[in-house]
Amino acid sequence: MSVRTRFAPSPTGYxxxxxxxxxxxxxxxxxxxxxxxxxxxxxTDQSRKVxxxxxxxxDALQWAGVEFDEGPGKExxxxxxxxxxxxxxxxxxxxxxxxxxxxxxxxxxxxRLEQLRAGxxxxxxxxxxxxxxxxxxxxxxxxxxxVVRMMIPDEGEVRFHDEVRGxxxxxxxxxxxxxxxxxxxxxxxxxxxxxxxxxMAVTHVIRGEEWLPSTPKHILLYRxxxxxxxxxAHLPLLLNPDxxxxxxxxxxxxxxxxxxxxxxxxxxxxxxAFLGWNPGDEREIFSMAxxxxxxxxxxxxxxxxxxxxxxxxxxxxxxxxxxxxSELLPLIRPLLIEKQWDALPDAYLLQVIELMKERxxxxxxxxxxxxxxxxxxxxxxxxxxxKNWKPETPxxxxxxxxxxxxxxxxxxASIEASLRxxxxxxxxxxxxxxxxxxxxxxxxxxxxSLFHLAEVLGKExxxxxxxxxxxxxx
RNA sequence: GCUCCCGUCGUCUAGGGGUUAGGACACGAGCUUUUCAAGCUUGCGACACGGGUUCGAUUCCCGUCGGGAGUACCA
Numbered sequence: 353m354s355v356r357t358r359f360a361p362s363p364t365g366y367x368x369x370x371x372x373x374x375x376x377x378x379x380x381x382x383x384x385x386x387x388x389x390x391x392x393x394x395x396t397d398q399s400r401k402v403x404x405x406x407x408x409x410x411d412a413l414q415w416a417g418v419e420f421d422e423g424p425g426k427e428x429x430x431x432x433x434x435x436x437x438x439x440x441x442x443x444x445x446x447x448x449x450x451x452x453x454x455x456x457x458x459x460x461x462x463x464r465l466e467q468l469r470a471g472x473x474x475x476x477x478x479x480x481x482x483x484x485x486x487x488x489x490x491x492x493x494x495x496x497x498x499v500v501r502m503m504i505p506d507e508g509e510v511r512f513h514d515e516v517r518g519x520x521x522x523x524x525x526x527x528x529x530x531x532x533x534x535x536x537x538x539x540x541x542x543x544x545x546x547x548x549x550x551x552m553a554v555t556h557v558i559r560g561e562e563w564l565p566s567t568p569k570h571i572l573l574y575r576x577x578x579x580x581x582x583x584x585a586h587l588p589l590l591l592n593p594d595x596x597x598x599x600x601x602x603x604x605x606x607x608x609x610x611x612x613x614x615x616x617x618x619x620x621x622x623x624x625a626f627l628g629w630n631p632g633d634e635r636e637i638f639s640m641a642x643x644x645x646x647x648x649x650x651x652x653x654x655x656x657x658x659x660x661x662x663x664x665x666x667x668x669x670x671x672x673x674x675x676x677x678s679e680l681l682p683l684i685r686p687l688l689i690e691k692q693w694d695a696l697p698d699a700y701l702l703q704v705i706e707l708m709k710e711r712x713x714x715x716x717x718x719x720x721x722x723x724x725x726x727x728x729x730x731x732x733x734x735x736x737x738x739k740n741w742k743p744e745t746p747x748x749x750x751x752x753x754x755x756x757x758x759x760x761x762x763x764x765a766s767i768e769a770s771l772r773x774x775x776x777x778x779x780x781x782x783x784x785x786x787x788x789x790x791x792x793x794x795x796x797x798x799x800x801s802l803f804h805l806a807e808v809l810g811k812e813x814x815x816x817x818x819x820x821x822x823x824x825x826x
Numbered sequence: 827g828c829u830c831c832c833g834u835c836g837u838c839u840a841g842g843g844g845u846u847a848g849g850a851c852a853c854g855a856g857c858u859u860u861u862c863a864a865g866c867u868u869g870c871g872a873c874a875c876g877g878g879u880u881c882g883a884u885u886c887c888c889g890u891c892g893g894g895a896g897u898a899c900c901a
Contacts (some may be wrong), residue, residue, distance in 0.1 A: 397900055462899075474828060474897065499899050500854070526829050526897095527856045534899040541901050563898040565830050588832080593878095595893060623838095626850095629837060634849050653892080656894065660837050663851045673864080711863040721862095736861090771860095787858040798862035 355387025357556050359413075359420070360545065362394045362510060363405030363619040366606035367412035370560065370590040370598055373624040377587060378558040380625075380647040381420045390552060391423030393434045394545075396538045406434070407474045412474045412607040413463040416617050417640050422552075430552040435544050436724070442539040445547050445577070446500050455532060456481055457488045457647075459498045475528040476501070484728065499534035502542075502569065510568035515556075515585035516652045522568045530569050542566060547572040549582060558585045562597075585649055588628045591655040598659055610664075613741075614683075614714030616675065619668040627657040637670050665713050672712055680715065693726040703808045722799060725808070728817055731796025737795035737825070740787035746822055748778050752785055753818050763802035764813040771803075792821030 361367070367375075382389040393406050406424055413420065422428030432438055449455035458480040468477060480488075481503070492498065493648070500577035506528045511521045519579055532543040539547070549557055564586045574581045575736045589596040598605055604613070610620050622638050631638075631646045639644070652789045672680065681701055681788070688694060688701075719726075755770045756762075790802050793814050799805060806814045 360901095364901090394901065400900070458899095465899085469898095472827085501899095520830075524828065528897075531899050537897075538897070538899085545901095550853095560895095561831070562895055562901090567893085591894080593837085597895070599849095626838070630837090634842075635842080636838095636850060655832050657839090658837055660851070661839060666851055669864090710865090781860095783860055790861070794830085796862090804861060 353555060354555050355382055355556060355557055356384035356552065357382045357387065358390035358392050358549070358552065358554050359411060359418075360392040360548075360559070360748075361404055362397065362400070362604075363409060364400070365402040365408060366608055367409050368598075368760050369607055369610070369620075369624055370604050370605070372412070372416055372418070372607050372620070373589055373590065373627060374558065374560055375413060375418050376416070376621060376625055376643075377585075377629070377647070377649070378556075379420075380644055381556060381558060382421075383644045384647065387555075388421045388428075389419070390428075390430070391420035391426075391433060391555070392548060392552070393424060394435060394541065394703075395529075396438045396534075396541065396544055398436075398536060398538060404761045406808060408607050412611075415611060416621055424537045435539070435548065438528050438544075438548065439537065441562060442533065442547055444535075444541055446539075447541070449502075449532070449576060450500065452576070454503050455500050455567065456503060457483070457492060457498045458501045458529075458531070459483070459488075459491060459496055460548055461788075467597045473631060479531055481529070483623045497535045499531045500534055501529040502532050502573070504529050504569075504572065510571050511527075512567060512581070512584060514564070514567075515649050516563070516588075517586055517654060520564065520567070522565075524568075525779050527572075530566075536728070542569050542573070550577070554582055556583045556585060558587065561586045561589050582705070585652070587652065588654055590627055590695075591656045591658045593658055596657065597818075603659070603661070614716040616669055616683075616715070617662065617669045618675075619705055621672040622671065623664045626651050627659065637667070637674070654763070666824065669713050673709055675709075677702045677709070679707050680709070680718070683715045687716060688726065693718060693719075693725070694726070696726065700808070705768070707808060711800065722796075723795075724796060726796040727825055728820070729793075730814075732791055732795045732821070732824075733797040736787065736791050740791060741783075741825060745788045748774070748826070749782065749788060749818060749822060750787055751778065752789065756811070756815060759811065762807060762814075764801070764807045767806045768803040789818065793817045 357378040358377050359371070361371050379389045391410070394674070395401065405603060408704050411423065420426065422430060423433045427433070444454065450457070452490060460479055465476070480501070505524045505525060507525045509521050511519060513519055516703055530542050531540050535538055567584060571581060592598055592602040594602070604610060607620065618639060619639060621643070625638065625643050625647070626636065628648065629652050632651060681698065684701065684705065688696065704722070705718060708722055712721065752774045756767065759766050772782055773786050775785050786802055790799070790805070791797070793806060793809060
């Protein structure tokens, strides 16, 4: 039987980074087994409907390179892939459970349940279990609102093997008579996952650890239906720095946020993959292809992992350094346009990127940390000016300008030679010219190699800026 | 409260009955350099605790403690 995995998010309006990791693992697992990866939208809570959420989810997933084989807009043989479009299927299965006495109708009001809880009850008191089927049917026929609850055995325990956690066992006496069908006719998560995973022929249920405690309910449902039980793999949670479940309020959780902040998809995917998994050796920088080759569910850890932004930053830096400038350009161009720096030719920007690649953390840094590539300095670093612009500097700069003006080839080597010759002539160290020149052509105290910087800027710009500084600094 | 899960440097982790407990991020120092980064070298830094089992436990077992999740007609 071929492997089929799925990612089944509820459409909340964005893709959570924890969700991205879950999706990634399920995707990688399917890929390496020549299996199928499914996207299913779990929108059974009508009160939490968010407009456009599914599109956003798909968009984020596709951006990250987690491609589903079946799902909304990619109908396979098992659709529809949106739960709100599968109501009839759930009703058919509820009917079956009802007929077989594996579920019962419950007419308890919300108020009664509240009172129960207020009275200290941890679970439903199974009040409606004793209603005879004929009576229940009559009340339903009369239009009385109700839910359908699952009949949990009084005794025994449910055991199952989890692919990451090993054997887990829970006593039935601690399991509540779970609501399967809500008053509004929509299924709860518990009914819908089981029915969908089975009818979509899912072989491996890979999901977050928050589902571990309810897995026995799901196992029981599989048994009630007489279905084969899939393999389960519950992934450790992603944590806030304070070790609670990763949530917004303590930082960004949406994949879209990281994308907007200038993280490369390769870095985010790499980072998130390593939260709970590692290859067993000391390699850390992985492409999607390498992850697909080396990932294994057996090596997934059990403990939750803190989402550490420092490590992500480092990883992003590594991926940016390794990426060809041509791949970075399309990510940076829009940021420049936002700043009205839109008339710059590709060839020029490619050089800028090449020069800046090693000193950048997020793509936005290509713009914000080096505005001097895009316009003449509007101001000059005061500390550097105080330290490096001495009374004798203007004269030295003037002779440097004169020498640079004679250059027919304005490349780093020639510029450097000109500067060093001028320094010798002036009987000063090269540093005495380097720092003022950097300040005058960039306005900044630091940045890429001065000579390469000047080469990229070009002769005309460099000379214009140097002359202008001479005026501004008098 | 109850149920379940988890517990190696601050963080991500490797390892596993006998190791100088390894790597990465972060942090400190040095080298390199025209600056800032990057890079290289280096330092700091961990087996939660208590009992067993054993010649020997960080590793296996039990307990405690700590953390987390679940406990909805949310997923």
